[in-house]
Amino acid sequence: MGTRLIMFISAVVLASWVLSASGAHYRxxxxxxxxxxxxxxxxxxxxxxxxxxxxxxxxxxxxxxxxxPLPPVGDALDLPTCLLCVCLTGSVYCEEVDPDMTSVPALPKETNYLYARYNKIRKITAKDFGDIVTLKRIDFTGNLISEIEDGAFAKLTMLEELTLAENALVKLPMLPGKLTSFNANHNKLKTKGVKANTFKKLNKLVSLYLAHNELEAVPMIPENVRTLHLQNNNITTVSQDTFCKSNDTYYIRAKINEIRLDGNPIILAQYPNSFTCLPSLPIGRYQ
Known part of the structure; x- marks a missing residue:
């Protein structure tokens, strides 16, 4: 009887200790x-x-x-263009504008660089650039330009680089005299659409790109041109005066270092006397 009592008391004590420990842990x-x-x-x-x-x-x-007061943003006439495009100091970027840009935008005064690539501009008028005589570079790559009015670039006396690539031009306007680079690749230009004196007076022209057009002959190339791209046209012939001077057998055209005529119907080997003044032969088909 005593043993049972001791076991009972021990069990009660153990249960009390467990409950107490659990409560402490919970607290x-x-x-x-x-x-x-x-x-x-x-x-x-x-x-x-x-x-x-x-x-x-x-x-x-x-x-x-x-x-x-907030600083002035500019003239009211400047706001629409600079809301559609990105206007930085002297530069205007109007690329893939939404809604569609179908004409040359009005530019802020003293704009130096205009990039209006991959829009739907169809025509360049004589009034588009107005008094923006400070322009040095214009890029209209990837538009739908099929017409440029005479005099459209007449006032741009500081323009050095003009890109009209990937458009639908069939003829060229008169170009500014200070151009150093002109690019009209991927258009629909034919020889009759390029006047004989279009490039003649461009004494500072260094790079001339007329590839992927429909030219039947090489236009008159200024003396300073170093790079000439005429690949993928319809050129079938060249003369001794195309690059050299038939009346001057000692004449050397040393500045030009790259002429591309590949992709034309012409077989260059048939005109050996047309390249005697050049430092290297044109790139193209010889057989």
Whole structure:
């Protein structure tokens, strides 16, 4: 009887100890959760206060008493172009404009560089550039230009680079005299659409690109040209005066270093006297 009593008392003591330990563990865990919750509430309150302070600061900054007038954006006529395009100091970028750009945009005064590539411009008029005489580079690659009015570039006395590649031109206008690079690749140009003196007076022209057109003959090339691309046209013949001078057997055309005539019907080997003044033979078909 005594043994049973001792065992009963031991069991009661053990159960009490287990319950006590479990309660302590629960209280400790509950305390940790309370502390973590309190910290989260404090953090949220601090963030809300900071946001409120920032909002108040913005409201104060926007108030009429503390605000100063914004700097002028420019003339009202400049705004539409600079909303459609990207206008940086001296440069205007109008590339793949949405909604479609079908004409040359009005440019801010003193624009130096215009990039109006991959739009749907169909025509360049004599009024498009107006008094923007500061232009040095124009790029109309990838438009639908089929017509350029006479005098469209007449006032652009500082223009050095003009790109009209990937359009639908059948003839060229008169070009500014200071051009150093002209690119009309991938158009529909024929020889009758290029006047004999179109390039004659361009004494600073270095690079001339007329590839992928419908030219039947090589146009008159200025002396300073170094790179001439005429590949993939319909050129069938060249003369002794095309590149050299038939009346001057000592003449050397030393500046030109690349002539491409590949992709034309002409067999260059049939015209050996046409290349005697050149430092290297044109690239093309010889047999």
């Amino acid at each position: 400790a865990h509950h305390k940790q959760r309370e502390v973590a919750l309190t910290e989260e509430i404090n953090a949220r309150a601090w963030r809300n206060k900071r946001a409120t302070d920032d909002d108040n600061a913005l409201l104060l900054a926007d108030s009429p008493e503390d605000s100063s």
